[in-house]
Amino acid sequence: MDSNSKNNNPPEKPRKRVTKQMLRRRQLTALGVIFFIIVMIVLLLTKGCSPEPKESSSEDESSTTIPIITDPAEPETTEPETTQPVTTEPGTTEFPTADPNDPNTITKIELTDHEFYLEIGQQAMSMVTMYPLESTEIGEIWTSSDENVATVDEYGLITAVSAGTCFVTVQSENNPSVDAVIRVNVTDSYADGGYFDEGYAGQTSDRSREKDSDTSRLQLLADEAKAPPVYADEGLTYIKDILIVNKEYGLPPSFAPGLEDICREQFERLSEDAAEEGLNIYIGSAYRSYFEQIDIFNEYVTEYGVNESDTFSARPGHSEHQTGLTIDCNTIDDAFGETEEAKWLAEHAHEYGFIIRYPLGKEDITGYQYEPWHIRYVGYKVAKEMYKSGECLEEYLGLA
DSSP, X not given: OOSGGGOOSOOOOXXXXXXXXXXXXXXXXHXXXXXXXXXXXXXXXXXXXXXXXXXXXXXXXXXXXXXXXXXXXXOOOOSOOOOOOBOOSSSEEBOOOSOTTOTTSOOEEEESOXXXXXXXXXXXXXOXXXXXXXXXXXXXXXXXXXXXXXXXXXXXXXXXXXXXXXXXXXXXXXXXXXXXXXXXXXXXXXXTOOSSSSOSOSOOOOSOOOOSSHHHHHHHHHHHSOOOOOOXXXXXXXXXXXXXXXXXXXXXXXXXXXXXXXXXHHHHHHHHHHHHTTOOOOEEEOXXXXXXXXXXHXXXXXXXXXXXXXXXXXXXXXXXXXXXXXXXXXXXXXXXGGSHHHHHHHHHGGGGTEEEEEOTTOHXXXXXXXXXXXXXXXXXXXXHHHHHHTOOHHHHTTOO
16 A cells, blocks of 8 residues: 555645735725724714804804894885975975875976076076976976066966066976976166076166266265175074185075075176176076085086096085075186186176185185186175285185
């Protein structure tokens, strides 16, 4: 018997070899599983230890933006608050509307003219604009305060009847609480048609005035050119009984005197005397309300910007035109300064109680450029003193 027959056990299978790469993979897999388990345990522990959320303290509230809650009973609205009406006669009057949510309700009336100077028999008409522009209810109601002086028809055509002054009012038929007023001044006659649309032109004096000597003439002018009225309205600043209006001192929106009678009368005399010398000096612009000045200043700002506009246009409430004592003569243009009318005005305006309000060389004091056309009525006494001293109004009043 040979040796193999002595061992009955089956032969052993050969072992599978494990390479180093396979061993490394197994180790990495085991480490990954262990890491994942650790992360999950940490997360569970963290969540379990987190405190319950607490209410915000007063210190936290101080740094938190709190939304504004609108009371449902009083819904938020963009409509303007109801205020008392502001009268700008002669000019625009604005009133709160009865139903501001109705797009047809008229809230404002604007006029192209706020004052007319007519002789008996002459007619004039101001163009009317009602707001909002999209309204279809634009009926007009016209009335005259004194039909013995001037009448007005349903279309707004004004007819001068007799010498005097009255006020013509236009109201909204849709909302009569909104109106606008025109001041109508009627005189007996002017030799060449008087003031109509383009101002006082070519007027010849029909007054008997003593002119035998310069002394008697100037004395007569001084007697006529009395000091302007002094108002007790709040918000007005008077120094030496002179109403001061400039960049620092202003006027309230409610102050609306219209063109003062003494200013108009003295300008008529000035214009008449200039006409006798072959010169044509007329009104280019006179009284303007606070609200008109808003539109004018904004138009200039749109075209020239704020800084440049401030050198030649006043902000609302700071315009001398609102005083009713200021007139812009002829054309508002730098070229006017080279005309014979401007030269005569600079030499003789004080004789009628006027000053050149913004004289040449005083720009740093007045804050405005030289305006040879802009005259301000202060009365003969003050105008003469300023003419002799060469001072501007701020210097004369001790404000420079």
